[in-house]
Amino acid sequence: MLPGTIDRSIQVLSPGGGVSRLPWRPRSPGPRAESIAAPVAILCILQVTLLVTLLSSASWARDCLYYEYYDAQGIDPPLVGATTFADSALALDVQAGHAYVAARSAGLQVIELSDPEAPLTVGDLSWSETATNIVVEGALAFVTTAHRLRVIDIIFAHDPVEILSIILSSPARHLTRGDTSLPDMFLFASLADGTLEIIELDDPTFPRIIGHLEAQGEIRASDKLASHAYLATSAGLEVADISVPETPTLVGTGLPADPALAVAARGDSVYLTTESGELLVAGITDPASPELAGSTQLPGPAFDIALEGPEVYLTSGDGQVWVMRLDLPGSVRWLGGANTPGQALRLDRVGPHLYVADGTGGLQVLWPQCEAVDAVMPGGKPDDRGHINAEGRPGRPTLASVHPNPFNPVTTFSYWLPRSMPCRLAIHDTRGRVVRVLVDRQQAAGEHQTTWRGRDSRGRSVPAGVYVARLETEGGTATRKLLLAR
Numbered sequence: 001m002l003p004g005t006i007d008r009s010i011q012v013l014s015p016g017g018g019v020s021r022l023p024w025r026p027r028s029p030g031p032r033a034e035s036i037a038a039p040v041a042i043l044c045i046l047q048v049t050l051l052v053t054l055l056s057s058a059s060w061a062r063d064c065l066y067y068e069y070y071d072a073q074g075i076d077p078p079l080v081g082a083t084t085f086a087d088s089a090l091a092l093d094v095q096a097g098h099a100y101v102a103a104r105s106a107g108l109q110v111i112e113l114s115d116p117e118a119p120l121t122v123g124d125l126s127w128s129e130t131a132t133n134i135v136v137e138g139a140l141a142f143v144t145t146a147h148r149l150r151v152i153d154i155i156f157a158h159d160p161v162e163i164l165s166i167i168l169s170s171p172a173r174h175l176t177r178g179d180t181s182l183p184d185m186f187l188f189a190s191l192a193d194g195t196l197e198i199i200e201l202d203d204p205t206f207p208r209i210i211g212h213l214e215a216q217g218e219i220r221a222s223d224k225l226a227s228h229a230y231l232a233t234s235a236g237l238e239v240a241d242i243s244v245p246e247t248p249t250l251v252g253t254g255l256p257a258d259p260a261l262a263v264a265a266r267g268d269s270v271y272l273t274t275e276s277g278e279l280l281v282a283g284i285t286d287p288a289s290p291e292l293a294g295s296t297q298l299p300g301p302a303f304d305i306a307l308e309g310p311e312v313y314l315t316s317g318d319g320q321v322w323v324m325r326l327d328l329p330g331s332v333r334w335l336g337g338a339n340t341p342g343q344a345l346r347l348d349r350v351g352p353h354l355y356v357a358d359g360t361g362g363l364q365v366l367w368p369q370c371e372a373v374d375a376v377m378p379g380g381k382p383d384d385r386g387h388i389n390a391e392g393r394p395g396r397p398t399l400a401s402v403h404p405n406p407f408n409p410v411t412t413f414s415y416w417l418p419r420s421m422p423c424r425l426a427i428h429d430t431r432g433r434v435v436r437v438l439v440d441r442q443q444a445a446g447e448h449q450t451t452w453r454g455r456d457s458r459g460r461s462v463p464a465g466v467y468v469a470r471l472e473t474e475g476g477t478a479t480r481k482l483l484l485a486r
Contacts, residue, residue: 067336
C-alpha cells in the first residue's frame with residue numbers, strides 16, 4: 001500500500017490463526033435500499049418542516065404591540081423587518097418558515113423567515129406575464145399570471161420548478177384556498193369578467209376547472225366556509241352554494257348594495273369591507289340571508305382582511321395596516337395602525353408576526369396585537385418591542401412571557417395580576433392533559449414569576465415536544481405554547 005493512502009481492505013482471521021486481507025469493494029445500494037432512500041429523504045424534509053413550524057408557533061404572542069397605546073400617543077409603531085423585489089409585491093402566502101410572494105414581473109419570490117428582522121430571498125421563478133396571486137398548498141404553490149394558473153413545485157425553496165399550467169377564462173383578480181379546516185381540496189379563482197371558477201385539487205399536480213358561477217357584480221375577492229362561498233363584488237356581498245362544486249348556485253345577496261372590496265368568513269359571521277370605507281359584520285346562520293350585525297367606519301377603504309382570534313387586521317391599499325378587535329358579535333373596536341413604506345395590499349397573519357405584501361415596499365414584517373387590550377394606565381411607555389412596562393400594565397391577568405422558548409430543560413414564566421385573586425398556572429400536553437401544576441393559590445396583585453424544569457407531577461422528565469402553559473384566574477384565561485427541545 002502506498003504511503004498516504006487509506007487501507008480499505010478487510011482483515012479475515014483464518015482457522016489456523018493467520019490473517020489474510022480481502023480487497024474492499026463498494027457495493028451499489030440495491031433495489032431495496034433505493035426504494036427506502038426516497039421515503040426516508042421525504043420523511044427528513046417533513047421532520048425539518050414540522051420543527052420549523054413548532055419553533056414558530058412556540059414563540060407565538062411572545063412579541064407583540066399594544067397598538068392602542070401607539071394610537072393614543074400619536075406614535076408610529078415599529079416594524080420588524082422587510083425585503084424588496086425588482087417589482088411590486090401584490091400577494092403572498094406564508095407557510096413553514098417561508099413567505100411566497102407574487103411580485104408582478106419579478107414573478108414568484110421565495111423568502112426565508114428564520115430571521116424576521118432580515119427576511120432573505122432564497123429562490124425565485126419568473127415569466128413573461130406578471131404574477132398577481134398566490135396560494136400555497138403543501139409542497140406546491142399556485143400562481144396566477146394573466147389567463148394562467150401555474151403549478152409550482154416548491155419542495156426545494158431555493159429552486160422552485162413549474163410543473164404545468166392551465167388556462168383560465170379571464171385574468172384572476174383573487175385566488176383563495178378557502179376553509180382550510182375541511183378535507184375537500186379546491187381553489188377559488190375570482191376572475192375579472194365576474195366569474196368564479198372552482199378548481200379541483202384532488203390531485204394537486206393536475207388541477208381541473210370543474211365549476212363556473214356568474215356573479216351579479218365584478219368579483220373583487222372571495223372566501224369559502226363549509227358549503228358556501230362568500231363573494232365581495234361591485235354589487236355588495238353575494239353568497240353561492242358550492243355543496244355541488246360542479247354546479248355552484250347563487251343563493252343570496254345581503255348587506256347594503258355598496259360595492260365591496262374584501263371578505264372573510266369565520267364561524268357564523270362574515271366580514272366585508274366596502275368602497276365607502278366601512279367594515280360590515282353579518283351573521284350567516286342562514287348563509288342565503290346574511291343579517292347585518294354591526295358596522296364600523298374605517299379611515300378609508302380596506303383591500304384585505306385577516307382574522308386571528310379576536311383581532312381583525314386590514315390593509316388600506318395606500319400604505320397603512322389597521323388593527324381592530326371584536327368585543328362582541330357585530331361590535332368592532334378600533335385599536336390602531338401602522339404605516340408601511342409601500343401600498344399595503346395583502347396580508348397574512350401566521351405564527352408570531354404579520355406579513356404584508358406592500359407593493360413597492362416589498363415584503364413587510366409587523367408585530368401582531370397583544371392579547372390583552374384593556375385600558376392602559378396613563379404614563380406607560382413601550383419598550384423596544386412595544387410592550388407596556390410596569391407603569392402601564394393592562395387591566396386583566398396576562399401571561400406575559402415564556403423565556404427561554406424553546407428551552408432545555410428549564411424555562412421561566414412571567415405573568416401579571418391586576419389585583420389579588422386565586423391563580424392556577426399549569427402545563428398541559430397537546431391533548432389537553434395536565435402534566436404539572438406550577439401555581440394553584442391566592443396571589444397578590446403585581447408581576448409574578450415561576451419556573452418549570454421539564455418534569456411532570458411525579459418528578460419524571462417529560463419527552464421533548466410542544467406543551468401549553470395555561471393561566472386560569474377569575475379575570476380570564478391566557479395560554480402560551482412552548483417547545484421543550486432535549
